[in-house]
Amino acid sequence: MAKHRSDRTTLDLFADEKRPGRPKTNPHPRELQLKINKRNQLKRDKEKGLHRVELKLEATLLDDLNQLADARSISRSELIQELVREYVSTQRSTQLK
Template sequence: MGRPRTNPLSREQQVRINKRNQLRRDRSSGLKRVELKLHADMVEALEKEAIAKGVSRGQLIERILTEYFND
């Protein structure tokens, strides 16, 4: 049966609108998206450290970069 339909838009349309709105919020906050490729072992190490510190992987990377550029 599934969830009751509460929005007239399809799920795909809702996701597209939500992503667009998130990008606008990020831009207005001064955030810029950056993508990079890392070896799997580096990603695993980042993930472990992020879990240990109770933050997201992105937040951990931002902390590391902030410390690097502030030294």
């Protein structure tokens, strides 16, 4: 059987042929890349004085927050920070009275 360059139905004939693809840009495996990226992200957050806080929200409340953040063109995290800052400042002002 003759091997033709455009014939891709007989894959066994082309198994050893290198196909062009995306070049490898990082020498580390994907799992290690993710760990390195996460470590760098935590380092950047620490330098900015940010601390991680986790909370659980109802799905509808989360959807509302996402819509508000999109409307203001900010991230959900920035929106939550604004809301908490606003609440804390109003609480402080009412306590001082």
